[in-house]
Amino acid sequence: MVKVILDFDGTLTDSWQEGGEEYQRLHAEEFSKRTRVPIERVNALNALNQAAIRINPEEGWLNNGKVVAPAGADPYVLTTAVYQKVIDVLRKENEGQYNLPENSQQTSELLGDLFNYCSKAVKDCFAPGAQHFLETLVNDGSVVIVTNSEPDKVLAKVSRLTGRIDIPVVGDAKKYIVTNDHPESVREILSIPGLERPVYLRRGHYFDTLKKLESQGFTPETTTVVGDMYELDHALPLEMGYSGILLDTPGTFHHEREYLSSHPRGFVAKNLDDVLNILHL
Numbered sequence: 001m002v003k004v005i006l007d008f009d010g011t012l013t014d015s016w017q018e019g020g021e022e023y024q025r026l027h028a029e030e031f032s033k034r035t036r037v038p039i040e041r042v043n044a045l046n047a048l049n050q051a052a053i054r055i056n057p058e059e060g061w062l063n064n065g066k067v068v069a070p071a072g073a074d075p076y077v078l079t080t081a082v083y084q085k086v087i088d089v090l091r092k093e094n095e096g097q098y099n100l101p102e103n104s105q106q107t108s109e110l111l112g113d114l115f116n117y118c119s120k121a122v123k124d125c126f127a128p129g130a131q132h133f134l135e136t137l138v139n140d141g142s143v144v145i146v147t148n149s150e151p152d153k154v155l156a157k158v159s160r161l162t163g164r165i166d167i168p169v170v171g172d173a174k175k176y177i178v179t180n181d182h183p184e185s186v187r188e189i190l191s192i193p194g195l196e197r198p199v200y201l202r203r204g205h206y207f208d209t210l211k212k213l214e215s216q217g218f219t220p221e222t223t224t225v226v227g228d229m230y231e232l233d234h235a236l237p238l239e240m241g242y243s244g245i246l247l248d249t250p251g252t253f254h255h256e257r258e259y260l261s262s263h264p265r266g267f268v269a270k271n272l273d274d275v276l277n278i279l280h281l
Contacts, residue, residue: 002141002279003218005210005237007227008154008169009119009147010074012134012161012272015228016250017125019075026118027079034110036099037090045089049082057253058197061176063108066200068176069231073251076119077229080111120153124160131161133272138167140281144218145169146209148176148232170209175232179204186239194255199231201239210237226275230256238265245269245278 009015028046032039053059053071060067061081071081087107090100101107127133137143147154151171159165180188182204189198214220220241227233227247234244243265246256260266269275 001222002137002281003223004137004141004143004279005213005218005223005225005242006134006137006143006145007147007225007229007233008145008157009076009149010228010249010251011226011247012127012130012145013157014125014127015074015076018119018122019079023075023118023122024079026121027083027114030114030117031083034099034114035090036097041090042086045086046082049085050078053081053085054078057195057255060197062104063176063178064104066178067197068178068200068203069229070251070253072253073229073231074249076115077251080115083111083114116150116153119149124157126161127272129272133276134158134162134167136276136281138162138164141279142217143167144213144216146173146213147171148173170213173209174205175203175236177203177205183207186236190235190239192255192259194258195253199235201236203236206236207240210240210242224279226269228252230260234260234266238263241265243267245275247272247275 028039028042032042055072057070059071061069061071061077062084069077071078084107087100090098094100101110145154145167149171151169154169154171158167178200179202183202186201188202190201192199224243224245225234225237226245228249230246234246238244245267246260247269257268260268267278269278
């Protein structure tokens with residue numbers, strides 16, 4: 001039986017549509033409201049930083065000073081990476097008129113809250129073939145959704161997509177948190193041709209989630225991880241012995257395609273139908 005650990009945002013959804021103009025507008029307005037920074041200033045800094053970092057794989061989403069995913073991976077990661085830079089600029093010009101987060105932890109909390117708020121407010125935009133894809137996995141295999149998003153949000157979207165409420169969802173997986181010492185069985189960094197910065201493999205929260213699922217039969221020998229972001233979805237599972245299918249999106253970089261294509265347990269899929277073909281379903 002085929003077993004699949006499945007990412008959600010950007011895999012079953014078209015994040016480039018969902019995280020597009022309406023999401024960006026709402027995010028900027030909500031950020032302005034919460035920080036008291038004029039919306040015109042927010043939009044100007046946002047546009048300037050987006051243009052500078054979207055196409056550069058060395059730039060990325062910072063967590064505890066480490067790049068955990070390339071900024072251009074999808075609109076949500078891009079927005080987080082951009083606003084981290086926006087906040088840094090605003091701190092330098094702040095003379096008490098802005099209500100800015102005081103440190104990196106508060107910045108992460110603010111941007112995480114904005115993502116959850118804004119992603120719930122925009123209209124669903126599922127990836128082409130998402131309903132057939134998910135129903136095929138449920139009927140012909142064994143699937144669990146593992147996502148950084150809040151589980152209730154994902155469960156609601158899965159229900160709107162399929163009408164089902166019995167597909168297991170593990171939320172708040174925190175694939176983006178690098179833990180320096182845990183897990184000891186995983187090497188700390190990986191170097192990939194075409195990428196100057198390191199890929200950080202020790203993501204302890206994600207590791208613990210995978211280990212719990214392993215006890216439920218989702219073992220490395222029997223399970224394929226399907227997702228749209230190599231560094232968040234696949235880097236750690238591939239290191240642990242899982243197979244991985246990277247869904248090629250507008251945010252996939254050339255070095256990621258090359259690495260997955262050359263990996264003995266890695267695959268690159270053009271779309272969800274292609275994923276089913278790779279899984280022989």
